[in-house]
Amino acid sequence: MPILQRFLSKLKGLSKDQFWRNAGNLFSGAAIGQALPILIFPLLTRIYPKVMFDVYFIYSGIILLTKIIATLQYQFALLIPKKDSDARSLLVINGGISVLVSFFLTILIFSIAPWISQFIESKELIDWLYYIPLSTFFLGIFECFMYYLNRLKKYSLITYGRVSKGLILVITQTAFGLTGFTIDGLLYGLLLAQGISAALMVIFTIKSDPKCFVYTRGNIGDLLRKYKDMPLYNTLISFTNNLSNQLPVFMLTNFYGSGASGDFGMANKIVNTPMGMIANSVGQVYYKEINEIMHSKRDLRAFTNRLYRNMFRIGLSPFTVLIFAAPWIFSWLLSDEYVTTGYMTQLLVPFYFISFMNNPATGLLTMLNRQKAGALYQLALLAGRIIALGTGVYYFDNVLVTIGLFSGVSLLFNAYLYLYLIKLAGNPPRTYHG
Structure with missing residues (x-):
């Protein structure tokens, strides 16, 4: 004892x-945001067929990989500079990279999806592949603005963003399933949760630092090289x-x-x-x-x-x-x-x-x-x-x-x-x- x-x-x-x-x-924010989808799983497993969860987890595994390249990991640099002006320039760099990566992913997936379909039996998974660039963009924006809020020590705002994401995911996935969307409901709910939570992070950042998008153009190249x-x-x-x-x-x-x-x-x-x-x-x-x-x-x-x-x-x-x-x-x-x-x-x-x-x-x-x-x-x-x-x-x-x-x-x-x-x-x- x-x-x-x-x-x-x-x-x-x-x-x-x-x-x-x-x-x-x-x-606390992460716990509530992630606990809600987990707590609702006993209901979702009785609404959606098991095969759709198999597809859902494969899709989730893919976007976990594309999320890595969404900002090329420059979000970690947001915590390092002493000067706020450098951090703001890095925030702009992160946002720009997210747009470019998602654009190139769109071109890539639309180019190779017909070829990939020859090797994948699941039609649902093939259809879901086209949404990967959108998920990647939302995840990239969420990550870089979350790290900027971390720099500002706005932990409560990060908490609100995570809770909102979990709550929206639970509501939308349950609603889509109960209204008959048992094939794509898990995906639609995920996309809505990712998009809205990313938008909230942007809004919270602007309110916390109205000058967050003010940057020095000459700094961009120097910062890219410094944190290469x-x-x-x-x-x-x-x-x-x-x-x-x-x-x-x-x-x-x-x-x-x-x-x-x-x-x-x-x-x-x-x-x-x-x-x-x-x-x-x-x-x-x-x-x-x-x-x-x-x-x-x-x-x-x-x-x-x-x-x-x-x-x-x-x-x-x-x-x-x-x-x-x-x-x-x-x-x-x-x-x-x-x-x-x-x-x-x-x-x-x-x-x-x-x-x-x-x-x-x-x-x-x-x-x-x-x-x-x-x-x-x-x-x-x-x-x-x-x-x-x-x-x-x-x-x-x-x-x-x-x-x-x-x-x-x-x-x-x-x-x-x-x-x-x-x-x-x-x-x-x-x-x-x-």
Whole structure:
């Protein structure tokens, strides 16, 4: 009992820390915004056929990849400049890149969709591909304006934007399903939620900084060159990371059918999404904190060690419950059709846990200009996961063994990443903070 009491007192102590209060503010919005769609899943799984969820998760996996190139990762640079004029110029750069990327994606998809249709059996998925540029644009705008609001420390406005997105998604997807749009209702609801939430972020930014679009034209080229490592390496890092995370969706679809990929997608949605919200919310505040620590020359390693300890405390209880009770939880929450999702979750939990702890600290790679090391890590992780999935498919031909190998390789790589990040925090370079 004394151990448990000390553990609980440590968790309560987080509420007194300004860093964790800011992270909690961001998380509250993310939690409500993401919890609403998850809570409505038991209803949606009874409105929409399971095959449409399989298509929905494949589409979601694709736009997670295109989201990476929506701004070429220049949104991370918004937190770094001391001068507000530079940050405003970077905001304009981000918006312009989002427009251009979406335009080129439109041309690309309309050019290759007829060819792709020869290899994809799902007509619904082919039809949905044409909406990828629009989703990509909305996600890019949302991201860059969210990071600008983060720079301004307008955490409550970020919260409102996320809550609005979740609420709109729940209302529209439910309404479309109940009115008979059981084929495309999930997509239409998603697009409306993405579009409205992006518009809200723009409005909130203009109200917070009426001069946000005032920029110095001569700064554009200098800023593009100064932060060139972000599109060069961050885009590669994030794209490779998301591709390797979505590998099971694409490979399971090919070898075991869309039902298997749907089970993996549902596990990701129900488990990794809420825990990812916590990690991402902490990470956004941590990005800002790294900048301030480096400028004030405080102890970054000590701060990062405290971050890891607190992330462990936060994640221990939910992940412990999942590793023992996930099949029962999914069967009860959704239906007996999803019990396999629970078994997959049990296999993924060890990897999810250490990834949850690492997530906020990966901001060190960007803020300390170690994107090249991050890119090499992600490429190695991608190769390792391909080997793991290939081994599971060709040597065992069992979907759960395949997922277990994927999780095991991911766990080992994340353990290495933890050691590297702690070492980096102990001897941080000052490329951006000299």
